[in-house]
Amino acid sequence: MKKIVIALDGHASCGKSTMAKDLAKEIGYTYIDTGAMYRAVTWYCLQNGFFRGDTIDEERLEEEIGTVDIRLAFNPVTGRSETFLNGEKVEKEIRGMDVSGKVSLVSTLPFVRKALVAKQQEMGKGKGIVMDGRDIGTVVFPDAELKVFVTASPEVRAMRRVKELEAKGEPVSFEQVLENVKKRDFIDSTRKEAPLRQAEDALLLDNSNLSPEEQKQWLLSQYNRVISE
Numbered sequence: 001m002k003k004i005v006i007a008l009d010g011h012a013s014c015g016k017s018t019m020a021k022d023l024a025k026e027i028g029y030t031y032i033d034t035g036a037m038y039r040a041v042t043w044y045c046l047q048n049g050f051f052r053g054d055t056i057d058e059e060r061l062e063e064e065i066g067t068v069d070i071r072l073a074f075n076p077v078t079g080r081s082e083t084f085l086n087g088e089k090v091e092k093e094i095r096g097m098d099v100s101g102k103v104s105l106v107s108t109l110p111f112v113r114k115a116l117v118a119k120q121q122e123m124g125k126g127k128g129i130v131m132d133g134r135d136i137g138t139v140v141f142p143d144a145e146l147k148v149f150v151t152a153s154p155e156v157r158a159m160r161r162v163k164e165l166e167a168k169g170e171p172v173s174f175e176q177v178l179e180n181v182k183k184r185d186f187i188d189s190t191r192k193e194a195p196l197r198q199a200e201d202a203l204l205l206d207n208s209n210l211s212p213e214e215q216k217q218w219l220l221s222q223y224n225r226v227i228s229e
């Protein structure tokens with residue numbers, strides 16, 4: 001059967017990764033979470049003391065970015081993708097508020113984007129992938145056969161994120177998360193390098209009022225349509 005590239009872009013915390021994971025599992029594709037890669041670089045910066053408040057030691061990061069090894073591996077026991085930074089599992093660390101508060105700063109740096117985009121293109125060159133991020137349909141795989149741009153209201157997204165963090169034993173206030181979601185939207189869509197925007201040929205999906213199952217079915221029907229074309 002023909003294999004394609006599925007690019008899922010959209011706003012922070014809009015459930016893209018759940019949709020992407022569900023679809024990948026259903027159709028036997030590899031799921032690639034590019035946000036996890038930017039988060040892993042951010043964790044690396046935090047661990048190595050590269051931040052001073054809201055500024056980052058760009059020179060040191062640029063010197064070291066070539067040596068930062070990021071791998072995404074599927075864990076058959078949990079059925080989840082896990083992120084490794086220089087051989088160490090950092091899945092839990094990269095999902096915390098420390099990283100969420102700083103990741104937009106790191107992802108605006110052109111040399112970081114260049115390094116990670118190259119890795120992502122390499123990971124997807126054999127096709128058969130569902131890749132989620134911000135610039136997949138516009139920059140990483142502009143020729144992807146199926147592109148979807150996902151969005152939901154900031155309040156819906158913040159509430160989903162609060163529940164996700166609570167389930168992981170990291171309680172946070174709704175206001176704090178809402179502020180973080182809005183701040184990331186602003187930085188992601190106004191940055192100079194690869195700003196978040198819907199590709200002209202991407203389908204728009206507002207999932208504010210859709211359940212994970214409804215989203216999955218919608219996406220599956222789009223996939224079936226494309227592969228039968």
Ligand code: DC
Pocket residue numbers: 012013034035036038039103104107132133134135136184188
């Ligand atoms: O999807 P996420 O929230 O885990 O992404 C974390 C951050 O990484 C987000 O603020 C934007 C950035 N990002 C990006 O710039 N490009 C991507 N392809 C994926 C994520």
